[in-house]
Amino acid sequence: MARTTPHDHPHTDGQPLYRRIATELLGELRNGTVPPGERLPGERQLAVHFGVSRETVRQALEVLRREGLVATDRRGSHATLSGPPAEDPTSLIFPVGARHIADPRAVDRATVSWETPPPEHAEALGLAPHRPTLMHRYESAGTDGHGLRRAVTSFSAVALAEVEELARYRDRADGTASAQLRRAYDWMRRAGLALHHRDAITPLADTPSVRVTRLVHDQYARPLEFTDLVVDAQPDALVYEFTLPTAV
Template sequence: MARTTPHDHPLTEGEPLYRKIATQLLGELHDGTIPPGERLPGERQLAEHFGVSRETVRQALQLLRRDGLVATDRRGSHAALPGLPVETPASSGFPLGAGGAAHNAVTRTTVAWEAPPPGHAEALDVAPGRPTLVHRYWSASAGGRELRTAVTSFSAVALAEVEELSRYRDRADGTCAAELRRAYDWMRRAGLSLHHRDTITRIAGTPSVRVTRRVHDQFGRPLEVTELVMDAQEDVLVYEFMVPAAV
């Protein structure tokens, strides 16, 4: 972040300084200086960046938290804005199937801290009944003609290695909207090479297919399992590919 000074953002008469800083910070969140879901710099760094006191920064963050634009947990504050990330993802998008949804589709995403669905726990080496981070995705095209639903469970390894994922634990109540489109890039940036295995199976008697994705790292440790159900007329197909860790 480039350093600014108070002279770079003169106060409007009568406007509190913390509100001005909140507006400046919100602008940087919108323009992608701090991408959606990324952790914000600490209060001291923000104070130096804007040329104000830490108390002013604290008040500005509180204002943004009140409006749901910034979330804070034990790991710090991070942007909670919806929207596309500025940088182009270097690997396939998350969740599985989201990239193929119709342009005008209506989507919903949530995260919960709960026991994973049947079959996920064993694949992720999670003890039966033990909770983990579970992400749900729902997408429907205009008129509801094309429907996609996906459920993803993350392993303990993924949560331990990838800070951006672990911070969702404290607010994963099943209703919290989740901006995880860069999940695979977060994994790569944490030094993990991603081995995807996607199995596509036609669901008998329906126009739908089930796609099951399992992701491991370079050490063979499971990272996540996703099950996607979508309308299609495809036969079974299995393919694998590797995404190297970020250098």
């Protein structure tokens, strides 16, 4: 994106400039430039991007807010358009075990809550005993009940402090509302965190199930997320794909 000096260009189509900017911004939101639920660039950045003043950007955002297309909280403005977020096909899907491709025969449910995590989670994330945190629960099963996957994730204090998109969920983490965090790893990377994950796969005794635990930490060895997944051990239950960068 080329950097320009913000100034209000004259308009010739009869509509106020801020409405034209609102229309252009809405177009970018709809084409996935900023996926639903994710934070928009600040007013200064938008002013530079569109070549107008910050006041014009502020008026354009107010138009979109009145129409319910943008919401603003203490962390900034974010798109509220309906529809699934745009995804990079090479990105790592959250949580471990989630289906990369939607299965119309599967029944998926994901919720978030603010509660005290299990002791194993707290220890892995360096949380004090009985300290609550953001927890995510994912469950998926075929219509016939087979292929059941249950994942429980706890996030660390570091993850909530560094990743705004995750922190935003605290106020609505009532354990009932649907909460798709499929882009959680993309949010972490965009926050400047390099992700390292360690997965341990253990067959469960006397059952056809497999347990997978994942611990994710950043480039400073700070824990970010711990997930405990139990999945029916069907032949195609777990598929791991890795993309390695070429040597420079």
